[in-house]
Amino acid sequence: MQQAVDSAGVDKLNQEYAPAQATFGEILQQIDAFYSDGSNANIPVLYARQYCVRKMNGSSPKELEGYASAIRLVVNRWIEKNRSQSPEASAQEPIGSPLDQFSKAYSSFKDAELGTMSLALAVQLSKDLKINDGGYMVALRGAVKTDELPDTRLEYASKGIEANDIYIEKLFRDFGEESEHLNEAVVALVRTAGLIPSEAYRNEALAIAHDARTIQETYDTIRNLNYEIFKLRKSILQAIVDGHGVLPMRVLSTNGPKVPPLSRQIEDMFTQNTRASQRLVDAFTSLQAKSGMRSYPNKLDNAQGNSQP
Numbered sequence: 001m002q003q004a005v006d007s008a009g010v011d012k013l014n015q016e017y018a019p020a021q022a023t024f025g026e027i028l029q030q031i032d033a034f035y036s037d038g039s040n041a042n043i044p045v046l047y048a049r050q051y052c053v054r055k056m057n058g059s060s061p062k063e064l065e066g067y068a069s070a071i072r073l074v075v076n077r078w079i080e081k082n083r084s085q086s087p088e089a090s091a092q093e094p095i096g097s098p099l100d101q102f103s104k105a106y107s108s109f110k111d112a113e114l115g116t117m118s119l120a121l122a123v124q125l126s127k128d129l130k131i132n133d134g135g136y137m138v139a140l141r142g143a144v145k146t147d148e149l150p151d152t153r154l155e156y157a158s159k160g161i162e163a164n165d166i167y168i169e170k171l172f173r174d175f176g177e178e179s180e181h182l183n184e185a186v187v188a189l190v191r192t193a194g195l196i197p198s199e200a201y202r203n204e205a206l207a208i209a210h211d212a213r214t215i216q217e218t219y220d221t222i223r224n225l226n227y228e229i230f231k232l233r234k235s236i237l238q239a240i241v242d243g244h245g246v247l248p249m250r251v252l253s254t255n256g257p258k259v260p261p262l263s264r265q266i267e268d269m270f271t272q273n274t275r276a277s278q279r280l281v282d283a284f285t286s287l288q289a290k291s292g293m294r295s296y297p298n299k300l301d302n303a304q305g306n307s308q309p
Contacts, residue, residue: 011240027052030186035198039072041291043095047071048197062308098195099293100206105192105298106284109185113277116182116219120270122170123226136163140233142172143240144252150245157192157240163236173225182216218273225262232258261272 030052034040040048051071055064139160143153189212193205232255239248288295 004230026056031055031197032199036200038069038290041099041198042075042203042294043068043071044075046096097293098192098197099201099291102189102192102196103184103288103293104296105188106208111184111191112178112182112185113215116175116178116216117273119171119178120226121220123171123175123223123230127240136160136168139163141236143237144247146247152245153247154245155235157245161234161241164230164237168230172223172227179216179220179223182219187217188210188213188284197257198291201291208280208283208287211276211283215273215276215280218269218276222269222273224265225266229259229262234254 027049031048034043034048034052051064054067059067084305139156142156143146143160145153148156158275186209189209193209195203196202196205235255236248236251239251240246242248287293
């Protein structure tokens, strides 16, 4: 037999979850207004919606403040409890609010940015970075010296091609993998930013994610331009080998002048990304201060002395 409907229970559910005569858009406006108060930033959306429903159903300001205060107390106690644990234990706890999820994604992005930046700098071999290039730069310089004997130039060019195919190609593969990690981190930033309930905070988070995408795309361009430089250099080395050590003046005059403009373009992009990265840190710090979202340490800010509070 079908049980009788508990009308009192239905009325209670309607009071809790269904605002009288309100559209979905009106509910969203109320939720945005709720999260515009920074003290509510960490409150889960379910409780924020219940607050707004109560408000739209006629609860008094005193009743609303009592409800919001109780929820804040519970949420803040949970946050403090997790902050008091060891870093290893805290890392395993579920991240509560959408803002905290965005903060975690931001930290992951900064770590991926550090890895990509390190590989981007490593391929700038002209800066004499201390990496194992298999003797590439020594071989390249020796192969194009005008006062060397052809046999010596041939030996240098052969070693340069070998080092390029083994060490330099691996460097670019590693660069590509780090770029892919950076891309995945940007996708996570965009996704978590879109989940933030407050329209104001969400827009700021999406702007941060957009700037992060610009940084990632710039590193991709840096990689491609560097790869073009190494292709030009290899073509010169190959021409020397094909000519049995004779300097290929036509290839040198054609490909050689193409390298400096590419190098200058790369330098400009490094400068752009350095400035963009600092703007990103400033924007995140501002959002964090206003919203009260949780902080997650990252390697890049620590390395630059910009560790978040």
